[in-house]
Amino acid sequence: MSLQATTYLVVGLTFAIYIGIAIWARAGSTKEFYVAGGGIHPITNGVAIGADWMSAASFISMAGLIGFMGYGGGLFLMGWTGGYVLLAMLLAPYLRKFGKYTVPDFFKTRYYSDGATIVAVICLLAASTTYIIGQMTGVGVAFSRFLGVSNSAGIFIGMGIVFMYAVFGGMKGITYTQVAQYCVLILAYTIPAIFISFQLTGNPIPQLGLGSDFVGSNIPILTKLNTIVTDLGFSQYTTQVPGSKLNMFVYTASLMLGTAGLPHVIIRFFTVPDVKGARQSAGWALIFIAILYTTAPSVAAMARLNLHATVNTAVVSNGDVFAEESSIKYDTRPAWMSRWEVTGLLKFNDKNGDGRIQYYNDKSKDAAFLAKAEAAGWKGNELIVNRDIMVLANPEIAKLPNWVIALVAAGGLAAALSTAAGLLLAISAAVSHDLLKNMFMKDLSEKGELMAGRIAMGSAIVGAGYLGLNPPDFAAGTVAIAFGLAASSIFPALMMGIFSKTMNKQGAMAGMLAGIGITMFYVFAHTGILYIKGTEYYSLFGGKNFFFGIHPNAFGAIGAVINFAVAFIVKGFTEPCPEDISEMVENLRVPKGAGAAAADH
Amino acid sequence: MEKSRENYWKTVLGLVRNILIVWFVVSYGCGIIFAGALDSIKLGGYPLGFWFAQQGAIYIFVALIFFYSNRMAKIDEEYDVAE
Numbered sequence: 001m002s003l004q005a006t007t008y009l010v011v012g013l014t015f016a017i018y019i020g021i022a023i024w025a026r027a028g029s030t031k032e033f034y035v036a037g038g039g040i041h042p043i044t045n046g047v048a049i050g051a052d053w054m055s056a057a058s059f060i061s062m063a064g065l066i067g068f069m070g071y072g073g074g075l076f077l078m079g080w081t082g083g084y085v086l087l088a089m090l091l092a093p094y095l096r097k098f099g100k101y102t103v104p105d106f107f108k109t110r111y112y113s114d115g116a117t118i119v120a121v122i123c124l125l126a127a128s129t130t131y132i133i134g135q136m137t138g139v140g141v142a143f144s145r146f147l148g149v150s151n152s153a154g155i156f157i158g159m160g161i162v163f164m165y166a167v168f169g170g171m172k173g174i175t176y177t178q179v180a181q182y183c184v185l186i187l188a189y190t191i192p193a194i195f196i197s198f199q200l201t202g203n204p205i206p207q208l209g210l211g212s213d214f215v216g217s218n219i220p221i222l223t224k225l226n227t228i229v230t231d232l233g234f235s236q237y238t239t240q241v242p243g244s245k246l247n248m249f250v251y252t253a254s255l256m257l258g259t260a261g262l263p264h265v266i267i268r269f270f271t272v273p274d275v276k277g278a279r280q281s282a283g284w285a286l287i288f289i290a291i292l293y294t295t296a297p298s299v300a301a302m303a304r305l306n307l308h309a310t311v312n313t314a315v316v317s318n319g320d321v322f323a324e325e326s327s328i329k330y331d332t333r334p335a336w337m338s339r340w341e342v343t344g345l346l347k348f349n350d351k352n353g354d355g356r357i358q359y360y361n362d363k364s365k366d367a368a369f370l371a372k373a374e375a376a377g378w379k380g381n382e383l384i385v386n387r388d389i390m391v392l393a394n395p396e397i398a399k400l401p402n403w404v405i406a407l408v409a410a411g412g413l414a415a416a417l418s419t420a421a422g423l424l425l426a427i428s429a430a431v432s433h434d435l436l437k438n439m440f441m442k443d444l445s446e447k448g449e450l451m452a453g454r455i456a457m458g459s460a461i462v463g464a465g466y467l468g469l470n471p472p473d474f475a476a477g478t479v480a481i482a483f484g485l486a487a488s489s490i491f492p493a494l495m496m497g498i499f500s501k502t503m504n505k506q507g508a509m510a511g512m513l514a515g516i517g518i519t520m521f522y523v524f525a526h527t528g529i530l531y532i533k534g535t536e537y538y539s540l541f542g543g544k545n546f547f548f549g550i551h552p553n554a555f556g557a558i559g560a561v562i563n564f565a566v567a568f569i570v571k572g573f574t575e576p577c578p579e580d581i582s583e584m585v586e587n588l589r590v591p592k593g594a595g596a597a598a599a600d601h
Numbered sequence: 602m603e604k605s606r607e608n609y610w611k612t613v614l615g616l617v618r619n620i621l622i623v624w625f626v627v628s629y630g631c632g633i634i635f636a637g638a639l640d641s642i643k644l645g646g647y648p649l650g651f652w653f654a655q656q657g658a659i660y661i662f663v664a665l666i667f668f669y670s671n672r673m674a675k676i677d678e679e680y681d682v683a684e
Contacts, residue, residue: 078654081662082658211646290663
């Protein structure tokens with residue numbers, strides 16, 4: 001069977017399974033829909049959180065980014081897992097004890113005002129919408145390859161399918177569908193990794209393979225990779241740092257705080273029977289996430305190695321990389337390259353007109369290397385590889401069987417669609433329920449609420465899709481911005497709501513506005529206002545990363561510090577938090593008497 | 602009652618603080634700040650600092666959450682605040 005036919009078959013099959021389970025387990029009441037009956041076992045819940053969590057950013061984009069960032073890519077790995085420790089200890093058990101369904105509900109009660117709730121909802125919307133832009137980028141990559149069309153066509157088709165998927169709705173929130181999705185995702189991620197790890201190191205366990213010797217030698221594969229990339233003028237893989245160590249530190253912190261401040265993850269902790277279950281769910285979730293996250297470094301390094309080995313045949317044998325015949329001929333390039341060229345995400349430009357592909361770092365700081373490249377007649381790097389294609393292209397590059405390539409495509413589509421749909425539901429609920437129904441149009445009918453929700457979803461898709469055509473960054477980078485926004489607004493307010501008995505509404509509101517405001521200001525300086533290209537204004541401040549070299553994607557941690565500081569200063573000048581709220585906070589801190597999540601929806 | 606509740610909260614905060622110290626040391630410490638120095642030590646083919654940043658920190662995070670969850674269950678019972 002041809003690759004394309006196998007891909008359609010596997011993708012069709014997996015989606016039939018999700019839909020089958022969804023119909024079989026169709027939720028009965030609203031309450032069951034929201035919290036799945038409140039009786040989900042922590043392990044099952046952990047799997048469901050894992051499926052929710054593993055979006056296009058984790059599945060499609062992250063390993064590709066790490067592959068090109070080397071050691072510094074660890075910021076994604078530590079950032080997106082370390083946040084669970086914060087979540088498990090600082091938020092989950094207390095929010096579970098609080099016993100409502102949504103994050104705005106918590107703000108409404110704890111900060112006793114509509115004002116604080118509106119601010120929180122706006123912050124949630126800003127973070128979720130940015131998140132969806134990243135997802136749409138991933139959706140575009142997955143669909144363009146899956147259907148063999150250009151990246152923009154892939155995004156347009158993806159927009160339509162995501163909308164239907166989200167309106168169909170129940171897909172999300174049905175825990176057992178997510179369990180199935182998790183299984184497909186994790187198999188699609190680990191199977192090719194096992195194959196490739198075995199090919200390159202003889203050790204089938206990717207986590208150990210990356211620490212093993214390169215096949216047929218006694219050189220560790222990481223050392224081998226270091227040699228390969230430095231031979232081509234790139235930075236050494238195991239020590240490459242994104243900008244500076246300070247930037248890496250702040251970036252990691254931003255992702256961790258953001259993890260503990262994103263509503264679609266937090267909401268999952270309401271679905272466990274008790275406080276104890278909430279604590280354990282976070283642990284189980286992290287185990288299931290860790291399976292992917294500890295595999296990703298091997299996928300990253302080995303994809304990078306295979307890519308260079310494909311394009312320059314001398315790198316693996318330590319031959320002369322500058323020799324003419326080392327660079328492969330464009331006409332005899334492997335089929336996967338031409339398949340990805342169709343999408344526009346892989347581009348070849350024969351700068352020196354020799355019909356061969358020279359892929360190297362033409363911005364290397366090593367003058368001796370550049371001199372050799374010039375002597376060899378290289379006139380600049382000729383291959384542009386979009387980072388987001390690496391995971392999907394990886395099994396093709398390694399020449400794995402068709403069914404493995406098809407499985408990866410199915411996993412990529414599931415990852416992109418499920419998280420995008422989940423976020424759209426969160427956006428629609430925030431607009432129709434938390435903003436309109438509870439604040440501005442209290443007499444809104446149920447039909448009107450549903451309609452408002454769909455309009456919100458539709459506009460979010462169109463907006464995000466449009467921005468996804470010209471994304472601010474690769475999928476995982478855009479998602480990192482979303483985490484920064486959540487880190488600078490929601491996380492500090494939630495934390496102060498639990499750990500300070502005296503934090504008042506004025507402090508919380510001022511803190512959130514200051515935190516997200518300054519973060520957006522810094523992000524937009526680099527990406528353009530509302531991510532629209534051409535409106536960047538970083539030059540006004542003396543160039544990119546003007547704040548101590550901190551990358552805009554990393555700024556959320558700084559925003560969070562400002563949030564805390566502003567909140568406590570404002571609290572000092574305004575009327576204190578009411579007595580009964582302090583008592584409620586006191587009560588939150590002990591697990592006793594949690595009961596089921598209250599059903600006032 | 603009030604007294605024991607205060608003590609309970611103090612115990613909880615103490616536990617959280619200790620776990621956060623380990624959390625910080627393995628990720629920001631071993632994975633970032635001291636990664637360069639640790640790289641001279643090898644764990645199989647992994648330079649140790651690189652290993653912490655891309656593998657080790659994650660394993661320890663998992664262990665920390667389960668440690669927290671078990672300790673908390675015991676503390677809840679000790680102070681009779683379990684559900």
